[in-house]
Amino acid sequence: xxxxxxxLAAAAAALALAAAGCSGPAPADLFLVxxxxxxxxxxxxxxxxxxxxxxxxxxxxxxxTSAQLIEARALRTALxxxxxxxxxxxxxxxxxxxxxxxxxxxxxxxxxxxxxxSDTSPHQPAAFYRLAKLxxxxxxxxxxxPR
Numbered sequence: 001x002x003x004x005x006x007x008l009a010a011a012a013a014a015l016a017l018a019a020a021g022c023s024g025p026a027p028a029d030l031f032l033v034x035x036x037x038x039x040x041x042x043x044x045x046x047x048x049x050x051x052x053x054x055x056x057x058x059x060x061x062x063x064x065t066s067a068q069l070i071e072a073r074a075l076r077t078a079l080x081x082x083x084x085x086x087x088x089x090x091x092x093x094x095x096x097x098x099x100x101x102x103x104x105x106x107x108x109x110x111x112x113x114x115x116x117x118s119d120t121s122p123h124q125p126a127a128f129y130r131l132a133k134l135x136x137x138x139x140x141x142x143x144x145x146p147r
Contacts, residue, residue, distance in 0.1 A: 031076055032046070032048075033046040036105050038102070042147065044056065046135055074130075100120065
């Protein structure tokens with residue numbers, strides 16, 4: 001029994017798309033957050049990729065919201081700076097000492113370098129507060145963690 005040419009063409013196109021999807025480049029990571037602390041559930045390793053994926057403590061991919069992805073991309077710009085315009089926080093390797101009583105500490109690695117800070121570090125740039133909030137929101141949301 002002969003197959004209609006349109007059906008064969010559609011099957012070939014679907015097979016080509018599936019093969020292209022499997023062999024395409026992996027999405028770029030925006031940054032990796034390592035959080036530690038003195039309270040239960042503080043320890044977290046969170047990797048956020050540019051396709052809207054979050055990987056929590058070495059687990060599988062979790063989908064983040066569009067708003068979280070937009071915020072993650074903005075934070076990546078704050079960390080790495082804009083091309084040929086300014087130096088980002090990570091390129092300066094900002095390592096802020098903790099304040100007197102610290103609950104959570106963060107180490108964030110991006111393409112530009114690494115930054116470190118605590119929830120009570122004095123003189124934090126606004127991006128560090130936003131990074132801590134995004135980390136908590138993704139941990140509690142898509143990752144399903146208590147903190």
